[in-house]
Amino acid sequence: MTAQSKIAASFDAESARGDFEILSRTVYGKPLVYLDSGASAQKPRVVLDTMRDFAQSDYANVHRGVHFLSAAATDRYEAARRTVQKFLNAAREDEIVFTKGGTEAINLVSYSYLAPRIQPGDEIVLTVMEHHSNIVPWHFLRERQGAVLRWVDVRDDGSLDIEALDAAITPKTKLVAVTHMSNVLGTITPLKEIVARAHAKGVPVLADGCQGAVHEAVDVQALDIDFYAITGHKLYGPTGIGALYAKRTHLRAMQPFNGGGEMIREVAKERITYADPPARFEAGTPPIIESIGLATALDYLSSFDRKAVAAHEHDLLAYAREQVSQFNWLKVIGDAPGKGAILSFEAEGMHAHDLATILDREGVAVRAGHHCAQPLMERFGVTSTSRASFALYNTRADVDALIAGLHKARGILV
Amino acid sequence: MDNALRELYQEVILDHSRHPRHHGVLEDASHKAEGYNPLCGDRVTVYLKLGEDNRVSDIKFVGKGCAISQASASMMTDMLKGRTAAEADRLMTGFLHLVKGEDASNLLEDDRERLEVMGGISEFPMRVKCATLAWHTYKNAVEEGAT
Numbered sequence: 012m013t014a015q016s017k018i019a020a021s022f023d024a025e026s027a028r029g030d031f032e033i034l035s036r037t038v039y040g041k042p043l044v045y046l047d048s049g050a051s052a053q054k055p056r057v058v059l060d061t062m063r064d065f066a067q068s069d070y071a072n073v074h075r076g077v078h079f080l081s082a083a084a085t086d087r088y089e090a091a092r093r094t095v096q097k098f099l100n101a102a103r104e105d106e107i108v109f110t111k112g113g114t115e116a117i118n119l120v121s122y123s124y125l126a127p128r129i130q131p132g133d134e135i136v137l138t139v140m141e142h143h144s145n146i147v148p149w150h151f152l153r154e155r156q157g158a159v160l161r162w163v164d165v166r167d168d169g170s171l172d173i174e175a176l177d178a179a180i181t182p183k184t185k186l187v188a189v190t191h192m193s194n195v196l197g198t199i200t201p202l203k204e205i206v207a208r209a210h211a212k213g214v215p216v217l218a219d220g221c222q223g224a225v226h227e228a229v230d231v232q233a234l235d236i237d238f239y240a241i242t243g244h245k246l247y248g249p250t251g252i253g254a255l256y257a258k259r260t261h262l263r264a265m266q267p268f269n270g271g272g273e274m275i276r277e278v279a280k281e282r283i284t285y286a287d288p289p290a291r292f293e294a295g296t297p298p299i300i301e302s303i304g305l306a307t308a309l310d311y312l313s314s315f316d317r318k319a320v321a322a323h324e325h326d327l328l329a330y331a332r333e334q335v336s337q338f339n340w341l342k343v344i345g346d347a348p349g350k351g352a353i354l355s356f357e358a359e360g361m362h363a364h365d366l367a368t369i370l371d372r373e374g375v376a377v378r379a380g381h382h383c384a385q386p387l388m389e390r391f392g393v394t395s396t397s398r399a400s401f402a403l404y405n406t407r408a409d410v411d412a413l414i415a416g417l418h419k420a421r422g423i424l425v
Numbered sequence: 426m427d428n429a430l431r432e433l434y435q436e437v438i439l440d441h442s443r444h445p446r447h448h449g450v451l452e453d454a455s456h457k458a459e460g461y462n463p464l465c466g467d468r469v470t471v472y473l474k475l476g477e478d479n480r481v482s483d484i485k486f487v488g489k490g491c492a493i494s495q496a497s498a499s500m501m502t503d504m505l506k507g508r509t510a511a512e513a514d515r516l517m518t519g520f521l522h523l524v525k526g527e528d529a530s531n532l533l534e535d536d537r538e539r540l541e542v543m544g545g546i547s548e549f550p551m552r553v554k555c556a557t558l559a560w561h562t563y564k565n566a567v568e569e570g571a572t
Binding site for chain 2: 039362363364365368369372379380381388394395423424
């Protein structure tokens with residue numbers, strides 16, 4: 012037994028599978044093999060049950076009524092915020108803003124933090140492996156305010172060159188926006204080092220943690236990071252909820268993005284004052300039931316030894332990587348050391364969509380396309396790739412099904 | 426292999442995708458249009474030389490994408506050559522019905538037989554747009570693509 016499989020043994024994926032009812036269904040008469048958790052993860056029973064129970068017994072609007080249920084719902088909503096705080100190890104609960112997802116969290120930073128600070132010619136540093144959600148909000152500032160996007164390339168293996176990133180940070184840089192884990196390459200970025208380099212030049216850092224927070228435990232205080240965005244549905248929670256961690260000093264200096272109920276202190280005809288963070292950034296009725304679902308999902312994930320889960324996922328990746336390395340007709344895109352459990356590839360003579368269709372008929376769900384990362388596709392000279400992403404509930408049998416499906420697809424298409 | 430897959434990836438379709446007909450740039454095109462499917466990145470550019478009644482006197486395409494999109498483009502160029510705009514419209518309408526599994530009885534008997542191989546796509550709703558990309562691009566070229 013290798014050291015790695017010993018660690019993996021302390022996490023029982025087979026047992027965890029039992030928590031996810033959907034995994035026992037069939038697709039086209041074949042057992043479902045779900046390898047698309049990087050797009051969205053399945054939800055354990057406890058998340059779905061808790062959301063329903065809450066809606067059935069404790070539901071009302073939050074921060075509004077004086078009645079019993081409103082107080083109960085508010086308690087649960089604020090408890091959910093503390094769960095997110097704990098999950099990210101934020102110093103204070105008011106540093107957690109609920110959003111509708113990772114995209115909204117990043118847009119909030121773009122509109123409320125960066126936009127008022129951008130003069131024409133100011134620079135935003137980002138990498139070519141960003142998801143569109145960590146590109147397009149900065150393009151807005153380029154289009155509307157004359158910001159300059161400074162792109163940091165990745166190496167051929169998909170790893171980030173910290174020196175190249177450091178060199179891209181100039182006196183004009185107003186923000187470094189970088190993924191914690193690439194949704195295509197699986198590359199994990201050295202966030203702590205990135206933050207240290209950026210802070211040395213007085214530049215704040217935003218991390219897109221939509222993949223990274225699923226893969227490993229995050230400690231925003233240890234990272235000393237300024238902004239960290241997460242989304243619920245990749246963390247085994249519901250859609251429609253995410254969160255932004257931001258340092259309190261930043262949040263207090265930020266103007267609101269959405270206007271509406273709950274985010275004000277006082278509204279008069281000619282005058283308005285705003286609530287303190289985080290309420291300032293949570294206009295309107297928030298996703299209340301979803302916040303309870305997210306908190307439950309984070310508790311579920313935290314109930315495991317996170318290192319053991321990561322080791323299990325790494326084992327699946329290594330197993331899959333070893334199998335496909337025998338195929339001279341398949342090219343893996345992204346082989347950075349220590350990468351997360353995502354396997355993207357191109358197969359000779361098989362377009363990703365044809366491959367995904369054939370795999371689908373075998374019950375194997377993979378993602379095919381540009382993965383909302385077109386600059387990265389351009390970097391590697393491809394228009395689309397196939398991607399298998401591994402979650403805590405996947406097993407080596409899932410990898411075997413993928414490999415068998417690849418053989419079958421080749422038999423049909425080539 | 427399951428029947429639906431066998432239907433979808435028939436030898437005729439794979440042959441068109443591997444050896445596309447009328448592939449390349451038409452230097453003296455009178456019309457052209459680019460089609461792009463942002464969801465999957467399929468691309469096709471259709472070049473036309475239109476004569477009287479918008480008859481397709483010559484047609485070529487270049488493209489990059491899945492087997493279905495490229496095979497469909499190849500078959501389309503084969504079938505459109507020599508047709509007037511009215512004939513092409515009838516063909517296109519019938520084709521769009523066929524790939525969605527709808528009634529395609531407006532097609533001429535001979536056309537229906539030739540297009541039948543694309544009928545398997547109706548079992549794969551997520552892939553219909555791959556098959557229709559070239560046809561919509563042709564239509565755009567005729568309507569808005571005068572060079």
